Amino acid sequence: MSASADPPAAPARKRSVVRSLLRLWPYVRPVRARVFGAALVAIVAASMGLIMPLVLKWIVDGPVTDGDTAGVWLGGGVLLAVGVIESLLFGLRRWLVARPLAGVEADMRSALYRHVQRLPVSFHDRWATGQLLSRGTGDLQLLRMFLAFGLTFLIVNSATILIGFGVLMAQGWQLGLVLAAPVVPLIWLCVAFETRFSLVARRAQDQMGDLTTVVEESILGIRIIKGFGRHRSQARAFHELSGRLRDTELRKARLLAGIWLVILTLPEVFLGAALVLGVAQVADGDLTAGTLVAFMTTAMALRWPVESIGFLLALCNEAATATDRFFEVMDAEIPAEAAREATAADAAAAGDGLRFENVVFRFPDSPPDSEPVLNGVDLHIRPGETLALVGGTGSGKTTLIGLVPRLHEVTSGRITLDGTDIATLPRERVRELVAVAFEEPTLFSATVRENVLMGAEDAGRAELDRALRVSQAADFVAALPAGVETEVGEQGLSLSGGQRQRLALARAVVGRPRFLVLDDPLSALDVHTEARVEAALREVLADTTALVVAHRPSTVQLADRVALLSGGRIAAVGSHAELLHTNAEYRHLMTGEHAESEVSVS
Template sequence: MIAVLASCVGLVVPLVLKAIVDGPVADHDPGGVWLGALGLLLLGITEAVLFGFRRWLVARPLAGVEAELRRDLFGRLQRLPTSFHARWASGQLLSRATTDLMMLRMFLAFPLTFLLVNGVTIGVGVVILVIQDWGLGLLLLVPVAPLVPLCTYFERRYSTAARQAQDQIGDVTTLVEESVLGIRVVKGFGRHRSQARVFRARAKELRATELRKAHLLAWIWGVITTLPELAIVTALVLGTIRVADGDLSAGTLVAFLSTALALRWPVESIGFLLAMCQEAAAAAERYFEVMDERPEEDVPAPAAEARAEVRAGARGAADGLRFHGVGFRFPDAAPDAPPLLDGVDLHVRPGETVALVGATGCGKTTLTHLVPRLYELSEGRITLDGEDITAMPRERLRSLVAVAFEEPTLFSASIAENVLMGAGPDAGTKDLARALDVAQAGFVKDLPHAESTEVGEQGLSLSGGQRQRLALARAVVGSPPFLVLDDPLSALDVATEAAVEAALRRVLEGTTALVVAHRPSTVQLADRVALLSDGRITAVGTHHQLLRENAEYAWLMSGAERALEGQT
C-alpha cells in the first residue's frame, strides 16, 4: 500500500508541471515558478521517504518467512525416509535450502510488490493520460497488443531455462561437496585434474544456460523498451503539431509527456520482473518437490493394526527380536527383479546375541536397517517382545533399538555431543565415560580438549578406527534393550579389536543384539550364528556347529580367517 502511494505521488509531478507551465511560466511569474519548484521538491522527498519506509517495513517479516520456509524444509528432510535420501543428491537438497529460498525471499521483497505497484501505476497513469488528451492517450496503448503475446512467449522460454539453471546449480553444489568430503581420495589417487575437468564441464553448462537466460532477457527488454519509445516519439510529434496549431496547450503536452516518461520504468521493468517471477516459480517448484514427498508416518496401516490387536495380549512379554517371513525389495527396483530378502525367519531370544553372516551383497545390512525402520519391509513383520514394530511410534521404536553402522558418521560437534546423541536427555558424564570405556576410546583423553574436542565435518580429523569406536560408544551409551551392530569392528586392529570385544561382551550380556559379522573373532561374541543366503536364513547354530555342518559357512569363515592372517 505504501509503495503504491509512493508511486502515485510520482504521477502528481506531471500535473504540477502542467500547472507551472500553463500558469506562472505563461504569465511570466517567477515567484509562482519558485513556489511550484518547492512543491516538486516536497513531492520528491515524500516519494523517497515512502519508498524507504516500505523497504524497512518489509525486510523483517520477509526474513522471517525465509527462516520459516528453511526450518520447514529442514524438518521435512529429517522426517523423509532413508529411501528418499538414497535417491537424492545432497547438493540438490542443499541448493533448495539456500539458493532457492533466497530467490523466493527476493521475489516476495521485490517482484511481487512491484508487479502490483507498477500495475497500479500504469493503470492510474493511463487514466491520467486519457483524461489529459484521449487521442494521444490511446496512441500510447497501441504497443500493448504485440507486447502481450511476446511476453507470454518469453515467459514460457525463460521458465524452462530458469529451472534448468537451478538444477545445474544443484549439480555443481553436489560435485563441490563430494570433492571436499572425498578430498583424501582425490589427492590419494591424484584425481584433482579429472575432478577439475568435471567441474569445468558442469560450470560451462551452467554458464551456457545463464547466457541463454541473459539472451532471452535482453531480447524481451529490448522489445518492451522499443515499442513504448516509438509510441512516445509519435505522441511527441503529433502533440507538438497540435500545440503549434493551437489545439493543445503547452502545459498539457508537458504534463502528458512527463506522465508518459514517468511510466517508462514501470513498463520497462516488466521484462526482468517476469524473469524474476519465473525464477521464483522454478525455486518454489523445486522447494515443494521436497515438501510434497511423503514423510515417515507413525500411523500404522490397517493390516498392522489388526495384527497388533491379535497380539495385544503378548505385548510386554520378553520375547526378544523376531523376523516373521520378512521380505524386502528396494522401492526403485525393477518390477521383475527378485527381492533382496525373501521369507526371512529368525528369532533372537531375550538377552541373546546372534551374529548375522553371509556373502557380500546378500542383504545383511539391509536386514539390520529394517529393525529401526530405516527401510520399510515389503512383506512379513518384525516384532520386539511380541509387538509389531509397524504399530509402534518411530520415536519409541528408536529409543528401544540402538544402531552402529559399518560406515560411522560423525557430526561437526564435540566428541561428547556425538556420543551422547545415542542417549536420553538425562545422560551425563558417567554414561559418557562408560560408553567410551566399552568402545576402548581412550584416545579421547589425549585430544586437545578431551571429550569437548570438536571432531569437524564427518570426523575426518580422526582415523577410521577412532570414528568407528565413537560410533560404537554412541550405540551403547543409552544401555538400549535392543542393539543392532553392522560389522562394528571392521576398522580396528587386532589388539584393539580384542580389547573392544572383551568390553562389548559385558554389554551384550544384558542386551538383545543382532550383529553383522565378517570376522571369526566377531562371530565368537555371539551366542548363535545365522547364515543369510539367497535372501533367506538357511542355517542357525553355534559357530563351531556351523563350521562342522554347513559348507557355505565354513567357506566364508575360512576366507575371513585367511584375510585376517594376511592383515597381521
C-alpha cells in the first residue's frame, strides 16, 4: 500500500517569496491592527535596547571619569528601568498576536476544510489524503509561527539594523563604515541562499505529505497488512520515504548551516577590525572611551538582528512554500452551479421519474480524444419504478450512478429528475432528492445514530428505527453496548462488512427519498440476511424511483425492469426473464454460461 495519488507538480517557474506571502493578506487583514501594533511595540522594545549604549557612554564619559558615585548609581538605575520596559514591551507584543493569529490559523483551516468538502470527486481521485492532511495541519502551524514570530522580527530586526547603523554612524562614521562593509556580500549570499533553500523546503514539505499518506493508509489497512503478513514491506516503504525526508532535511540543515557560518563569521571579522581601529583612535585622542564603549555595545546589540537573517530567511521560504501548498488546494475550481437554465420542456415533464438523455462522460483529466467511459446513454426510469443496472466489470455502472447525485458532471447530454435537468439545480437540492448507498460502505467515527441520520438530519427516532428495521440492522444495533449511541470507530472497522453495509443502506432510506440510487447494496450479506433485507426493501422501493446496480439474480429480482450497460451504452432493457432468453451477454453475466458467439464486455 502506498500513496494513492500525488498532488500536481509545483510550478517550474521561479516563484516570488513576497508574492506568495502576500496571498495571506485576506486572512490577516481582520487582525491587521493587532499584528502591526505588535510589530510597532517590538520595534520600540528593540529601540530601548539601543538606548542602553548611549546611557553607558554617558556613564563612562561622565560619572566614571569624574568619580561621581551618585551619577553611576543613577545611570545603573536608568539601565535597569530601560531593561524592565523592554521586557514588558516584548511581553505585550506576544499578548497582542497570540489570540488573533491562532484565529487566523483556525480560519484558514476552516476555509480549507470547507473548500475540500465542496471540490468534486475527481479532485479527490487525484490527491493523496496525506497531502491534504499535511496542508491542513503542519503547513498552517508553520504559517502561524511565521506570522507570530518570523514576520514580526523580520520587520523589527530590519528596523533595528537601520536605526542601529544610524546610531553607529553618529558615534563614529569611520567605524560605522567598517561595520557596513560586509552588507553587500551578505545580501548577495542571502539571495543565493533563498533560491536554493526554497526548492529544498518545497521538496521536504511534499515528502512529509507522502509520509503522512503512508502512515494513514497503514493504520486504516492494518487488518490487510496483518492478514497478509505485509508489515515488513510496509516498514520498508515507510523507511524509504522517511529516509528521503531525512536526507532532504539534512540538505536544508547544511544550507542553513552554511548561511549561518557566513552571517556569523563575516560581521565578527569586521567587528574585530572596528575594535582595533577604535582603540587606536582612543589612544590618539580622536575618540573618547565612552564613545568607543557605546559604539561596541551598539554593535553587539545588533549581532542578534544580523545573525537572525539566516533563520528568518529560511522561515520566510518555508512559510512561502506552505502558502503555495495551501493555495494549490484553495485554487482548485469548484464546478459552477446551474450550468444552464431550465427549459419549458423540463417544466412540462414534471413527474417524469429519472431520465438519462444521450449522456456522455469522460473524466476531466483524460485526454480530449480518449474514448468516453459513457457514450450516449439513454435510459428512462419511470416514477415509482425500480430499475436494475447490470454490466460487466469496468462497464461504467458506478460512474453512471455517480452522475445522478452530481458526484461527477456529465460531459454532454443531460440527466433529469421529474423533468428538471439536475444541472439547473443546486447540488444541495439534488442531494436532498437523491439518496445513495455505495458498495463500499463508509462510516464515520461517530455513533450509529449520527451515521444513519446523515441521510436526513431532521429525522426523528421513529424514522431511525424504521430505517434500521428496513436494513435489518435493528437487532445487531440493539445488541451493541450503547445501542444506537454506540461509537462505531474510525471507518466503522469495529463492525463486520455486512453490518457496515446495512447501516449504509439505513442511511440511504431514512429520509424517504424521492430517488434512490444503490450500488450493489447487498453484496456483503449472507443469503438469509439478504432475503430479509430484500423483503423489507420492497416496501421502500414501492414508494420511490430507484436505480440499483446489481450483480446477482437475487438483487435483480427486486427490480421492475433491467438495463444492460455495455460498451458505454445501454444495450438492452427488459425484464429479467426476457433478457435471459434474448440477450447472450446478460445471460452470461447472470448465470455464467458462455455465449454461443463472442461477446465484448467492457
